[in-house]
Amino acid sequence: xxxxxxxxxxxxxxxxxxxxxxxxxxxxxxxxxxxxxxxxxxxxxxxxxxxxxxxxxxxxxxxxxxxxxxxxxxxxxxxxxxxxxxxxxxxxxxxxxxxxxxxxxxxxxxxxxxxxxxxxxxxxxxxxxxxxxxxxxxxxxxxxxxxxxxxxxxxxxxxxxxxxxxxxxxxxxxxxxxxxxxxxxxxxxxxxxxxxxxxxxxxxxxxxxxxxxxxxxxxxxxxxxxxxxxxxxxxxxxxxxxxxxxxxxxxxxxxxxxxxxxxxxxxxxxxxxxxxxxxxxxxxxxxxxxxxxxxxxxxxxxxxxxxxxxxxxxxxxxxxxxxxxxxxxxxxxxxxxxxxxxxxxxxxxxxxxxxxxxxxxxxxxxxxxxxxxxxxxxxxxxxxxxxxxxxxxxxxxxxxxxxx
Numbered sequence: 228x229x230x231x232x233x234x235x236x237x238x239x240x241x242x243x244x245x246x247x248x249x250x251x252x253x254x255x256x257x258x259x260x261x262x263x264x265x266x267x268x269x270x271x272x273x274x275x276x277x278x279x280x281x282x283x284x285x286x287x288x289x290x291x292x293x294x295x296x297x298x299x300x301x302x303x304x305x306x307x308x309x310x311x312x313x314x315x316x317x318x319x320x321x322x323x324x325x326x327x328x329x330x331x332x333x334x335x336x337x338x339x340x341x342x343x344x345x346x347x348x349x350x351x352x353x354x355x356x357x358x359x360x361x362x363x364x365x366x367x368x369x370x371x372x373x374x375x376x377x378x379x380x381x382x383x384x385x386x387x388x389x390x391x392x393x394x395x396x397x398x399x400x401x402x403x404x405x406x407x408x409x410x411x412x413x414x415x416x417x418x419x420x421x422x423x424x425x426x427x428x429x430x431x432x433x434x435x436x437x438x439x440x441x442x443x444x445x446x447x448x449x450x451x452x453x454x455x456x457x458x459x460x461x462x463x464x465x466x467x468x469x470x471x472x473x474x475x476x477x478x479x480x481x482x483x484x485x486x487x488x489x490x491x492x493x494x495x496x497x498x499x500x501x502x503x504x505x506x507x508x509x510x511x512x513x514x515x516x517x518x519x520x521x522x523x524x525x526x527x528x529x530x531x532x533x534x535x536x537x538x539x540x541x542x543x544x545x546x547x548x549x550x551x552x553x554x555x556x557x558x559x560x561x562x563x564x565x566x567x568x569x570x571x572x573x574x575x576x577x578x579x580x581x582x583x584x585x586x587x588x589x590x591x592x593x594x595x596x597x598x599x600x601x602x603x604x605x606x607x608x609x610x611x612x613x614x615x616x617x618x619x620x621x622x623x624x625x626x627x628x629x630x631x
Contacts, residue, residue, distance in 0.1 A: 235306070236275040236286060237266035239297060243279040249299075252613030254339050256287070256297035267291070270397060271362030273300070273307050288344060288363020293396060298344035298361055312367065313374045315342050320378060323607050332416040332425070332437050334607040340617045341609070345396075346371065349433045351414045351425060354383035354407065356433040362396040372405060383407025387433050391538055402428060413490070419444055421472070423463055423494050429486070431534060436462060439532065441605045442570070442622045446530060447473045449566045449599070449624060454527035457481070457560070459511050459553075464491035464504065466530040466568070471495075471503040475528070478504040481511055512549065515556035528566040529557045537573040546576060547584050554588025558596070558627065567596070567625045574619035581621045600624035 241249065245260035256276065268274050274289040276297055286307060287299035300307055319341040323333050336348035338360070345361025355375060359365050372384060384405040393400060404411075413424040418440055427434030443465050450456060450473035458467035461480035470478045480495075482488050488506050495504045511533070518524040531553055536546035550571065557567055571581045589596055602622030604610050610618040 236273050237264070237268040237289075238275045238277055239264045239266070239268070239289060240277045241279060241284065246278055246284070249284060252611070254287075254299040254344065254611070254614055255295045255616070256299070258294055258296040261296050271364075271366040273363065275304065288361055290362050290396060293362075298339070298363060300342065300344065307367075309370050309374065312343075312370050313378075316348075316371070316374050316378060319343070319348075322609075326607060330416070330418040330440065332418055332423075332435060332440075334437055334605075337608050338617070339614060340611050347433065348375065349427075349437060350379075351427050351434060352416055353381060354385065354411060354414060354427070355379065355381045356385045356387050356427045357405075358387045358390055358433060359398075360390055360392045360396070362398060365396075365398055376406070381406065383411040385427050387427070418465075421465070421468055422497050423465070424490055424497065425463060426486075426490065430490075431462060431487075436465065436532070438572070438605060438608050438620055439465065439570070439622075442568070442602050443469045445600055445602065446470070446568050446624065449568070450475050450528050452476070455479075455525070456528040456530075457526045457557075458530045458532075459515065459557070460531065460533045461491055461506070462487055462532070464494050464506075466532065467491070467504050468495060468498055468500055470528065470530075471500040472498075475503060479507060480504055481507045481509050481514065483508060483510050512552065515553060515560070519556040519559035524560055525562055526560050526565065527562050529561060529568070531557055531567070531569040533571075535573045536571070537575040540575055543575050543580070546573065547580055550576075550581065550584035551587045551591070554585050555591040558588055558592040558594040561594075561627050563627060563629060565627045566599075567627070568600075568623070569625070570602075570620065570622045572620055574616060576621070578621050582623070585623070585625065595628050595630050596625035597628050598623060599626050 240262045242262050268289045270290045272289050275286050276284040278284050283304045285299045285302040287297040319336045326333050333350045345364035347358035349356045386403050388401045416423050425435045447469040450470045452474035453476040456470040456475045456478045458480040461482045464480050467478045467480035495501050536549050537543045
């Protein structure tokens with residue numbers, strides 16, 4: 228039990244009538260919801276939050292120059308010390324235990340969803356990758372690392388602080404080994420009996436699309452023996468290899484990164500699938516429309532898993548136009564009865580807007596589809612229902628149909 232934090236932290240007060248979201252379970256307090264603070268806390272400092280009725284509403288990380296002025300750590304007046312972080316981290320680790328038999332690549336901490344705002348911790352084999360996205364968590368880094376070392380004794384810890392969100396908190400971009408060195412790379416991981424060599428220092432996100440684990444298995448069920456399959460934005464070849472394992476006759480994996488494709492080729496060979504899967508380096512925003520216009524390429528199954536198109540609200544419009552373009556081209560490339568799997572990893576793109584880009588693609592291509600699968604977050608990427616910002620992944624599978 229943590230001791231009560233009576234007057235041990237600077238105080239900020241929510242303006243009268245501005246606490247509705249907080250009362251409904253949200254964990255962020257925006258700058259326009261606070262009264263000016265006499266204490267003038269520093270960026271990342273822990274503050275006690277008070278209501279207009281002078282009641283303690285919790286404690287959290289404060290930032291005077293961010294739209295998100297407070298990221299709540301607890302709704303109770305707790306002491307935020309090493310014991311606090313040890314408890315939160317232990318609870319997060321225990322909740323991921325059911326995944327131990329399926330994979331050794333797991334998101335161990337998913338920021339606000341695990342009560343640790345601004346902290347991402349991913350496990351790759353015997354090592355960890357940390358991403359710190361808030362000034363408050365940056366101040367607690369040494370404690371977090373010390374607790375993780377005690378709980379997990381990792382062979383290496385990589386700091387992947389190269390996310391664009393750090394700029395909003397006034398934090399520098401950086402990548403470094405806190406434990407170990409580059410001799411630990413690449414890391415061999417296993418996911419549902421498929422092996423991958425991954426690069427957690429340079430790869431997308433923290434090295435791998437861990438969040439698509441369940442979807443790769445679902446996708447596999449829609450591939451029939453002999454199918455011709457396209458894995459677009461293939462990264463390390465996950466969807467392509469699952470298609471081959473499902474019995475596809477031919478799989479084409481495309482990405483625009485030479486480095487990524489080098490890893491994909493190694494993974495395809497390591498799993499003994501190089502007789503079925505081939506790779507191609509190409510800009511898919513151009514290759515897909517050109518292939519559709521050319522009329523020579525046809526596929527039974529297509530996976531679209533592009534990187535984040537919308538890193539901020541201003542880029543939502545162009546991102547949706549990009550998705551529409553991809554969906555039109557993919558639908559035009561599919562055989563009758565073909566399968567389209569498509570995903571978006573941007574939390575700025577709503578599910579409704581993403582689905583609309585599919586429907587616009589249908590109208591543009593004059594195809595009709597049935598939605599046959601609707602995916603979302605895996606158990607190690609939990610979402611707080613009261614806080615939609617903790618969700619970001621959209622995944623759908625459609626079947627092309629001929630319905631007059």
